[in-house]
Amino acid sequence: MFLTKEEEKMLDGEYGEATRLAMRLIVKVGEALGAQKLININSAQVSGVSYKNIGDPGIQLLEDLVRLGGKSKILSTLNPAGMDIKNWKKMGIPKEFAEKQLKIISLYMQMDILPTCSCIPYLIGNSPKYREHVAWAESSAVTYANSVLGARTNREGGPLALASALTGKTAFYGFHMEENRFPTHYIELKAKLRYPADYSILGYVVGKKIKTGVPLFSYTRMPPDTECLKALSAGLATSGSISLFHIENYTIEAIIKNKQLQDGKSNMERIIVEERDIKPVFEEYKLTTNPDLIYIGCPHASIQEIGKIAQMLRNRKIKGDIEFWVGTAANIKILADRAGYTDIIEKSGGKIITDTCIVVSPLKILGFQKILTNSAKACYYLTGLEKLDVGIATLEEIIKTAVEGI
Amino acid sequence: MHEENKKIVLKGRGLVEGRVEGKALVTSQPISFYGGVDPLSGVVTERGHELEGKAISGKILVFPYGKGSTVGSYAIYHMAKIGTAPLAIINLESEPIIVAGCVLANIPLVDKLDKDPIKTIETGDIVQVNGNHGIVVILSKSRKHKQ
Numbered sequence: 001m002f003l004t005k006e007e008e009k010m011l012d013g014e015y016g017e018a019t020r021l022a023m024r025l026i027v028k029v030g031e032a033l034g035a036q037k038l039i040n041i042n043s044a045q046v047s048g049v050s051y052k053n054i055g056d057p058g059i060q061l062l063e064d065l066v067r068l069g070g071k072s073k074i075l076s077t078l079n080p081a082g083m084d085i086k087n088w089k090k091m092g093i094p095k096e097f098a099e100k101q102l103k104i105i106s107l108y109m110q111m112d113i114l115p116t117c118s119c120i121p122y123l124i125g126n127s128p129k130y131r132e133h134v135a136w137a138e139s140s141a142v143t144y145a146n147s148v149l150g151a152r153t154n155r156e157g158g159p160l161a162l163a164s165a166l167t168g169k170t171a172f173y174g175f176h177m178e179e180n181r182f183p184t185h186y187i188e189l190k191a192k193l194r195y196p197a198d199y200s201i202l203g204y205v206v207g208k209k210i211k212t213g214v215p216l217f218s219y220t221r222m223p224p225d226t227e228c229l230k231a232l233s234a235g236l237a238t239s240g241s242i243s244l245f246h247i248e249n250y251t252i253e254a255i256i257k258n259k260q261l262q263d264g265k266s267n268m269e270r271i272i273v274e275e276r277d278i279k280p281v282f283e284e285y286k287l288t289t290n291p292d293l294i295y296i297g298c299p300h301a302s303i304q305e306i307g308k309i310a311q312m313l314r315n316r317k318i319k320g321d322i323e324f325w326v327g328t329a330a331n332i333k334i335l336a337d338r339a340g341y342t343d344i345i346e347k348s349g350g351k352i353i354t355d356t357c358i359v360v361s362p363l364k365i366l367g368f369q370k371i372l373t374n375s376a377k378a379c380y381y382l383t384g385l386e387k388l389d390v391g392i393a394t395l396e397e398i399i400k401t402a403v404e405g406i
Numbered sequence: 407m408h409e410e411n412k413k414i415v416l417k418g419r420g421l422v423e424g425r426v427e428g429k430a431l432v433t434s435q436p437i438s439f440y441g442g443v444d445p446l447s448g449v450v451t452e453r454g455h456e457l458e459g460k461a462i463s464g465k466i467l468v469f470p471y472g473k474g475s476t477v478g479s480y481a482i483y484h485m486a487k488i489g490t491a492p493l494a495i496i497n498l499e500s501e502p503i504i505v506a507g508c509v510l511a512n513i514p515l516v517d518k519l520d521k522d523p524i525k526t527i528e529t530g531d532i533v534q535v536n537g538n539h540g541i542v543v544i545l546s547k548s549r550k551h552k553q
Contacts, residue, residue, distance in 0.1 A: 021509075021510070024509055025506055025509050025510065028421060028422060028505055028506075028509045029502045029505045029506055029509070031421065032421055032500050032501070032502070032505045032517070033502070047476070048476070048477060048480065053475070053477050054477055054480050055480075056484065057445060057480040057481050057483060057484030057485075058477070058480045060480075060483070060484055060487060061480055061483050061484075061510065137476070156476075157475075157476025157479060157502055157503060157506065158476045158477060158479065158480065159476065159479045159480065159506045159510065160476070160502060160506060
């Protein structure tokens with residue numbers, strides 16, 4: 001691999017041990033993947049935050065990196081943790097878990113990584129622009145950054161994104177290269193799609209069908225808004241290893257490359273998605289009795305979604321046997337507090353929790369068995385990894401269930 | 407135990423440096439170091455895995471590639487710190503989880519060999535791994551290997 005003089009110095013330890021180790025990690029993995037050089041990046045989104053996921057092995061590595069003097073060189077933000085950092089007691093998190101979790105956050109902060117603890121960095125100040133190279137972990141955010149923002153990132157794992165934060169570098173391969181960003185599949189949308197839940201399932205279904213590649217979705221007259229794009233990104237990344245999609249005449253690269261796309265369309269594998277591909281997923285994951293937890297916010301809820309939830313819950317009461325959580329980033333919650341949304345949701349019996357989500361929090365310890373959500377991603381992980389009973393519905397249906405029961 | 411003294415040499419890509427010699431443990435199935443291996447004991451815990459119940463600690467571990475969560479890299483690092491990690495790893499083709507884990511843990515790693523390591527190396531063979539040059543030498547074959 002070609003390295004600049006500066007990069008060689010980093011690898012030789014001239015900038016300290018942590019930089020050397022992080023650089024070695026990037027170079028070795030880059031070599032394994034056939035990269036010829038490194039590139040500078042402007043931001044990192046670091047995963048490996050929840051104590052439930054990284055456990056003591058993760059803490060050990062972070063402690064070692066802090067001891068070796070690791071400091072982020074670029075704008076770096078954190079993925080969700082295993083609990084609400086402030087209100088973990090209200091969530092029912094055991095003290096031992098909380099102590100380890102707080103330690104992890106503190107170790108990242110000692111490396112100058114911002115404790116955003118969110119999976120939507122792009123809505124809270126880490127928002128790369130078209131053609132900007134970044135190194136992100138968190139598969140839904142990777143897909144959103146590549147597809148909606150037109151930024152360039154591979155799907156990094158926990159340690160690699162951290163190494164990129166500590167060096168400001170990543171290996172030049174995969175989605176950093178223009179030629180790998182051209183669509184491989186044309187997805188003709190014949191299904192009616194309205195809500196984030198619909199797009200979440202669309203992503204899930206397409207990801208399951210094509211597994212890998214770059215899908216190009218046909219133009220629709222009611223194109224998806226930010227919330228739907230966020231849901232689509234998460235769905236696609238969950239069932240497949242998809243990290244980039246385009247929508248005809250809608251997403252930035254599809255607009256810019258429209259002529260090439262139209263010319264190349266006949267060579268793409270064609271897949272038709274109809275109503276009958278989407279509906280059965282809602283049917284398959286349907287609860288027959290009341291959930292003990294309702295969760296909105298996978299990926300984290302935007303301020304607009306929280307406003308909508310507040311509007312729907314105003315002057316209504318959530319059933320006593322149902323916990324109702326909206327998961328979001330801490331700074332979005334501050335805005336929700338100010339806007340009066342938090343008050344309305346809390347008066348109905350719901351909670352806004354921050355810094356975490358149900359995929360990475362220790363749900364089993366908290367005793368939840370039956371969950372209702374509008375996210376195919378949450379559903380996939382909770383039924384697969386945790387063997388919980390999970391239902392999927394649109395936000396409108398979920399609110400109805402919360403208030404009236406099933 | 408019947409042993410032959412003919413050395414077999416496999417050449418490939420050295421990804422993480424280091425030279426070691428030890429007993430091979432071979433599987434044709436991918437390994438998940440997060441959830442599939444107990445880091446404290448070094449025993450494979452994935453249900454139905456060919457190596458289920460076997461300890462990978464101190465072995466020259468031969469498998470096609472890693473799978474599962476990238477948290478697997480942290481687990482490999484942790485295992486090296488507490489002494490339950492494999493001595494070296496030989497892959498058909500390494501992916502980022504295994505490469506990152508081996509770099510952090512300083513475990514010699516070799517892949518893309520000119521002979522299929524999963525077919526050529528058998529569990530119980532005494533194997534030398536040179537991660538600097540990407541060379542694997544089977545020093546002695548163990549035809550009737552004991553578990």
